[in-house]
Every structure is written in C-alpha cells, then in structure tokens.
Amino acid sequence: MIHSTIGRRAALALGAATLILPRPGRAQGEAVRIGAILSASGGLAAFVPPIRAGIALALEEINAAGGVLNGRRLQLVEADDQTNPQVGVTVATRLVQADNVAAIIGPMASGITIAVANAVTIPAGVPIISPSATAPAISALQDNDTVFRTAVPDGLQGQVLGRVTRERGIERVAVMAINNDYGRGLSAAFAEAFRGHGGTVTATQNFEENRPSYRAELQTLAGRGSPQALMLVGYPASGGNTILRNSIENGFFNRFVLTDGMRDQSVVEAVGARALQGSFGTAPGTAAAPEQRRKYEEAFRRANPNLDPGAAFVAQAYDAAYVIALAIQRAGAPDRAAIRGALREVANAPGEVVGPGEFARARDLLAQGQAVNYEGASGPIEFNQQGDAQGRIEVWEVQDGRITVVANLAE
Template sequence: MTSSILTRRATLALGALPFFLPGIAHAQAEPVRIGVILSASGGLAGFVPPIRAAVQLAIEEINAAGGVLGGRPLQMVEADDQTNPQVGVSVATRLVQAENVAAIIGPMASGITIAVANAVTIPAGVPIVSPSATAPALSTLNDNDTVFRTAVPDGLQGQVLARIVREKGIERVAIMAVNNDYGRGLASAFAEAFRGRGGTVTATQNFEESRPSYRAELQTLASRGNPQALLLIAYPASGGNTILRNAVENGFFQRFIGTDGMRDQSVVEQIGADPMQGFFGTAPGSAAAPERRQAYEQAFRRANPNTDPGAAFVAQSYDAAYVIALAVQAAGSTERAAIREALRRVANAPGEAVGPGEFARAKQILQGGGQVNYEGASGPIEFNAAGDAQGRIEHWEVRNGQVETVGQFAE
C-alpha cells in the first residue's frame, strides 16, 4: 500500500511560501481516502506503471486546485490484487473496512472486479469505477448501482473487431482466449459479430494462464478449418507472449489479431518486430475532443516524460479519478451512498462541460449551484443505467516495430 496526500509540486510550493497559511491549512485538513486497486504484480503488471501515473496525475491536479469539500486533499490508498480474484477480495476488504475509503478506482481485470463487487463493495455500498474491466457480465450485476467503469464494454469491441477483420479480407479465424470472464465474454462477442458479417470461427480454445507451453492447443487450432489468422485474447505476461512465441516458432500461424489485453509494446519487444509486423487489434479508445485530449497528454508528459499517455486504459484511469473527485464535491460529502448518487450528475449531460485539468473551474460551477458534465481524456463518460461508459474503440496495429493507433470507431 502506498499513500500520497500532497503533490511534489504542492510540497515545493508550501516550502517556498511558508507564509501562505490557507494552503497550509488545506494541507493539514483531513484527507478523503480513495482506494486504488491495481494489478501491480501478476499477469497485468506490465500495464500498471502508466495507469498508476495517470491516477497520480489526476490526484495531484485536484489537490493543487485546493482539493475537495473546502480544502480536503485526496489521498490515494493503493493495493495490489496480484492479478488474482482471491487476493483482490482480500485487499478490497482491507480498503473498505480498515482504510475506510470513500470509493475505489479499479480493479483492473473483469473477473477480479466481479469478485470484489459481489463479495465486498456491493454489500458495503462502496462505489467502484474500473478503468479497464470490459467484460459484458459487469453490465448485468445486481450491484445496487455501485459498479461503474470508464472503459467501454467488450460488446462494442467485439463488433468493431469483427468489422476490421472482415475489411482486411480475413474470412476464417481461430480463437484462443484466456479462461476468465474477460476472455470468454470478448470471444463470444467477437464470434457472434464475425459470423454476422459472413466470417467463420474455425475453432475456439479457452486456455489457463501461465503454462510453460501451449503447443498442443495451437496445433489443434491450426489443423481445424484452415484458419487464416489467430485471434488471441490474453495478457502478455501470463500466457499471451508464450502463445505467440509457440505459434511463431512452430509455424502454426503467420497472422495474428489481438485485443486490449495484448496491446502492449512489450509484446513486440519480446516476440520480435518481424514476426509481429502487421499484428493488429482493438482496445477501448478515445472519443475525446482534440483540445481536451491535448490538455491531458501535455500534462501527462510533463509529469511523466518517459511514459505513454496513450497506452491501454491510461486515459480511462485518469478519468476515473476525476469523476470520483467531482462526485465527492457535488455530493458535498464523503458518504459512499452520496458519492454513488452523484457520479452520473457530474459525468452526464446536462451541465457545463469541464475537462482534464479544469477541477478548479468545476468546483466554482458546483459551488455556485450549477451542474458540470465531465468530458474527459478518454471522451465524454456518460454513464448509462448499467454504469457503463459510452465511448469508442481504437484500431491498433504494429508498424515498424511500434504499436500505433490507426483509427477510432463507434461501430
């Protein structure tokens, strides 16, 4: 667990201006504790550094703008679920009961989010906003309106991916999907949409994570129905890279398709630029207005010059922190039920549009009795009745050894 109340910049400012008593009073005010459950170890660990940086940036901006509720800073209380549902339930219990967090950002994986919600946060009435849990099953949870996500659900991703695959002239695809809610849900969404566009799924294999070899499964998939490509729904560090390596070394497949779980530069670095050339897929993208996206990216690069603000789920993580902070401010309270009720009021229209880095202006509007409509780094959030964000899907592709965004789709 790590905690941070003051930003580096705010700390320096206070040191340089000891006479600024209002700032010191704010710094000493009781913090509002926000839980952040990340998969800092395990299969999703490679995605975490830029995601953590995005949450930290948002919290630093909010605290630099005077925090919430008359000067209370946000305090990030981080926990590592180790990419494991049982550990996720354990750390969520600690955050809710011992740390007394007002709300939670995360978890990252869909299966962990579902486990945490059912076992911990729904019974406790704690609102959670996941930036990266995309399984369709989250939309149907009996959650008492406590589960939200800034990532677009996989139903839309499956439709967009099917469209892109068919437009590339691919008619027959084999699917290898991680055996969890994310993998099974996205494989099903893609298969239904792909068949609807005249494509054929030659075979599907759900695999268990972190095995030393997947040669037998790949050989079986390659031998059925003459597939033109392999769709891999996985995470790099817990099976995805091993599957790609096995497929390349044994010549089972020459063409590869991925989803958000495999949209990572480490895949190219570990498998090689030549065999991964043309590897393409989809991930939750950005529907943000250009000026809002630019404001976010410039701030992110100033704080993290060697980290990619466009990496998977990074903008969505930044937005999760912002909507929670705005909900606290709009609710005028740290009561969990009040925050939950305020989330749609600050994220959805109507209201005056506010964007990344504009927390001070948003507070002014709210304090004046107005409404705000947060339009974030990933786009307008607009939570629907199920707590799902409405957004776009990114089309990415490996070109000259780099993972690049080549398009954005709403379907």
C-alpha cells in the same frame, strides 16, 4: 452489545485501535478519504506504477486547486489485492469498514471487481469505479448502481473486431484465447459478432500461459475447417509471442486477428514486421477530445518524466479520480449514496464541459448551481445505465515495422 458479541479480548483490541486509527470525521477541513485497490503485487503488478501515478496526479491537481467541499483535501488510501480475489475482498473490507473511504478506484482485474462488489461494496453501498476491468459480465451485476467503470467493456471490442474481420474478407477463423476471464469474454464477444456478420469460427482453443510450445494446439486448430486466419487473445510475454512464432515457423497460420493484449511493439520485434503483413487488431481507442488529452499528457509528463501517460488504463484511472472528486463536490458531502447519485450528473451531458486540470472551474460552476459534464483524458466519460463508460475502439496494423492506428470506431 458489540462487546459482548465479539469478546473481551477483541473489545480491548478494538478500543486500542480506535485510539490509533484516525476517526472518520465530519468536521470541516478534515481530509476526504478515497480508496484505491490496485494489484501492486502478483500478475498485474507491471501495470500499476503508471496507474498509481495517474491517480496521484489527479488528486494533486484537485488538492492544489483548493480541494473539495470548502477546502477539504482528498487523501488516497491504497490497498494491494495481490491479483487475488480473496485478498481483494479482505482489503476492500478494510477500506470500507476501517478506513471509511467515500468511494473506491479499482479493483483492476474483472474477477476481483466482481468478487469485491458482491461481497463488500454492494452491500455497503460504496461506489467503485474500475479503470481497467473489461469483462462483459460486470455490466450484468445486480449492483444497486454502485459499480462503474471508465474502462471500455470487451463486449464492444469483440463486436468491432468481428465486423472488421468480416469486412476484410475473412470468412473462416480459428480462435485461440488465453484461459482467463479476459480471454474467454473477449473471444466469446468476437465469435458472436463474427457469426452475426456471416463468418464461421472453425474451432476454439483456450490456452494456458507460459507453455514452452503451442504446436499441438495450433496443429489441431489449423487442421479443422481450413481457417484463413488465427484470432488470438493473449499477452505477448506469457504465450502470445510463442503462439505467433509457432504458427509462422510451422506454416499453420500466416494471418492473424489480434486484440489489445497483443498491441505491443515487442510483438513486432519478436516475430518480425514482414510476418505480420496482412494482420490487424483492435484496442480501446482514445475517445478523448485532442485538447483534453493534451492537457492530461502534459501534466502527467511534468509530474512523472519516466512514466508513459499513454500506458494501459492510466488515463482511465486519472478520470476515475476526477469524476469521484466532482461527484463529492456535487453531492456536498462525502456521503456514499449521494456520491453514487451525483456521478452521472457530473460525468454525463448535459452541462458545461470541463476537462483535465480544470477542477477549480468545475467547482465554481457547481457553486453557481450550474451542471458540469466532465470530458476526460480517456474519453467523454458518459456512464450508461450499467455504469459503463462509452468508448471507442481503434483498429491497428503493423506498417513499416510500427504499430499504426488505421481507424477509430464508435461501434
């Protein structure tokens, strides 16, 4: 039947491919395949090396502890989405249909996650856990409970930032956000919260990346409704620093409300610590218990002396790999639907708390029929109804030329 549908030549190719490709097996001892869709090339490529190392570390630890399901190893099948949703859909199809993975870590960008989920993983029922997709829109996907994330949604960051800005006595802000899903989503969440606390957004401008100057936009913003501060969502290298410099040099703004994208020491170096006096920002904070975090950081540094365990979304990726492994163990088979069902059981309370590097203990507990509750390197990993992990948001300032965390808030 299949042959007649797709033609003789394709059938030949198909036959040849089944000889080459390892077949999905049910035999004991065969590796269990986990997919990872990372943006190894394209706009997000810089984030990938530590994230990949985080996932690899988790799988090495699990395999060293004897693997899942009576000694089966976990094998990572990686794919590069080139930071492009269409390529993401193509490679996700490959992971799901040709490599037959049990679950997928990623994709990294929100737009790609939505595209991949809609076109591939929701119809196929494959659970995906994104370590870094933060757009609020992902919570609203009609996903049959297949889309999870260990990243904290931007909705929460915007909410906290709106309240903190108001608490610091700022009543009127102008908003300037990078023109992509991150900038739009986060600035909208901020504006809603800020207005809810009685503040006024005087004007909003979405900016394109990598322009030589943003004076025109800033002049428009500064001239309308006498804002007291500029709320800026962006990345330092692709426009954020230029906006700060333009604002300060021309006296448009001298106080800034920033977000996680700008939480980078290069910002302080680019515009100077004195210019950032009185400015502040938010970022996803660590919600992890300190001893769990320390176990992860030590193991990560041992395995990768040149990479930073605190880099963006690395701990989240590590945790995603861990909860998938635990869910496979709990499900008793690398079955997609069963893994989906088991994810909350192993990640959420109640249960015996297990942390990074404790896979063997968790497996023994599960074998005894006990419940486990994974507390990860990035936070307690409690998936809610929408599959979002609950996290914390930190508030940071520049003190003595260094970025310093001044508060760590849950809501």
